[in-house]
Amino acid sequence: MRNPKRYLIPVLLLIAIAIYIDLPSTKAVTIPNPFGTKPLFSHPVQTRLGLDLQGGVQALLQSEIPCDQVPPEAMKTARAIVEKRVNGLGVSEAVVQLADNCRIVVELPGERDPEHALAVIRKTGVLEFVDLGDTYLPPGTPIQTDFRSKQSNQKGEEATPTPEASATPQKTPAAKASPTPAASPTPKPKIWHTVMTGAELKSVRVEPNPTGGGYEIAFTLTDKGAKIFGDYTSKNVGKILGIVLDGKLISAPRVNSPITDGSGVITGNFTLQSANDLAIQMRYGSLPVPLKVVQSRTIGPTLGEDSLRKSIHASIIATIVILLFMLLYYRLPGFVADLALITYALLSFAIFKWIPVTFTLPGIAGFVLSVGMAVDANILIFERMKEELRAGHPLQQAIDLGWERAWPSIRDANISTLITTAILFWFGNAYGASLVKGFALTLALGVLVSLFTAVTVTRIFLHTLLDAVDFSEHHKWFGI
């Protein structure tokens, strides 16, 4: 750095931005567009609290098929389905992630009832063929069916549906299912009739559409399914048959002709991808791979609040102790290091909100620890600077020498810390050990930001200060 003072303005600007992001009221960073309504740039920022700080449920699901035999695509689909179910719980900020190639981590911050939550995640979803009559509904529409309401009346919410038992009674589906106009104006959601459930599917495959582009899904049915389906389709040519998974419409094909031989095709605007997705969902009812809960963790809200309050307390005290120590021991440079340290805290907090990094207890410990390491870089530099001053170098030169000579050890030491954090992160990632991961991530970010503030920002501040006031004769300001 030839002229460190040149960088003062950019650094101050950076600090100002960081302070803006740090403000509790800031929910997003937006650059408005002067020529239009759509902003040029917008990024949400948030303080995200981990399960251990706000309470909640965490679960690790693992495929019951051995890990090396699970197709990755199936795991991706399973994750998407679990995510849909989790979203049905109404938990905000829920996390559903793949870990390794056969595990799914589910985090439900704020969830109070682990038994219910896990039952919802674990349930074997229900695929239904629903008589929609003449009503076309877009995919994604929630559908209430008589089959599902019977299920929940019989067994309560967490019951695993047994489709076979209730799929048989519908002998005259068309007559009952035709929409009754008198009932529709009521605000109550309409209950549609289930013709048949996914239990009657024998095989499902994706084929290219012979008459044009795109793909279609061909399926065959069991003998019982073929009979039900034949009866229904003969009476309902031209009507719409809804395919419903877990209470949501995923496709609404029209019955073009009676299907009596127990096989049929679903046509629609399918790409290979979307046809495959639907086929997987049809084939496995819900989850393409059976999942079991191998690990779960529930943190009560009281413990979470308690931990949050105490750790914020401790971090503030720790920071004040360090600020005082640096000021008393290193005097003027110590004061500058304190400024750099505050800069460090502001910048890293802003980065945590930007990414966003989930705050966990060990994460806060990692952050406080990285404050200690940020100070270490400054201590290395200042000790070196003092040595050069004692050796008789003039002040400016001593400062530059201090930086130059302390750099290799700061670099090597921090790289070895980064190596460890990388390994920790990898370890935590594979097991959904979000506590370990949080710690590794905050420590690594802390080390990187501290390199910038302790090495660069301190130097800029110190040079600026030295130019403003002449300290050349005041060695005691430097603790000598």
Place this chain on the structure above:
Amino acid sequence: MDIVGKRYLYFAISLSVIIPGLIALALWGLPLAIDFTGGSMLEVQFQGKAPAPAEVIAIYHEFGIGDPTVQSSTNNTLIIRSKPIDEATMNKLVKTMEERFHTKVIVRQFSTVGPSVGKEVARRAAGAVGLAAIAILLYITYAFRGVPHAFRYGTAAIIAMLHDVLVTLGVEAILGHFLHWEADAMFLTAMLTIIGFSVHDSIVVFDRIRENSLRYRRLPYETLVNHSIVQTLDRSINTQLTVMLTLLTLALFGGVTTRHFVIILLVGIFSGTYSSIFNAAPILVVWENKEWRCWLKGRLKCDNANAEA
């Protein structure tokens, strides 16, 4: 200040901590948490006075759940560990406790880990530690490539690291036995952090040796190393102080949840600074002088042998 000259005294101090720790490990073992063994942990707080552990164990037995152990904590809280149970069973247990003890029971935390996952986590953890050691050894050998015997620096740093791992494991075994601590995933995190710090400290001292060896080529190696240690002593102590102060405040004010974690970090980081000053750098001298040739002759150092030669 002559640190290198008294190196065997400092080695002895290290051993006087490590050996009792190893004995404790052999006697009591390292109680592993459900993170590694599999099982369930339920922490409940009673609105009224907490019942006697035996009464809670009786309820577990009624449900046919094996091996429950109950540990009392502050604020009428009990921590109950057992074979893995699911959420439904947990809810039933809590309900039964409420009925039987006529008080409200709040679930503070509940975890359950399947046994196979636990074993796999333990195995992967050992792999993580080994991988970290190898990566750091390689990096140091690379960073010191300009210095003769660069490999020695990496090895000495790893020995100092092993020292810190052993000290921490020993302290965990001793304290854990009396305070009923269990090694969990957080303990593992603490260990890995200690490894990182240990090397961090060693590198600062080694870096000085690297720099001084280029500047004072004619100085005997032993003097050079000692000089480098003394030069970096201020920094080592000050850094140590700031990190210790932060950890102490976390231990005192940070709440019970992280206390075990923070105390283990305190022990390990103190050990890390000690080993980098009093073990890592002196080991380089032992290696340079090949002093192990003289240990067989009943002497620690080879000063006389050198003089005779």
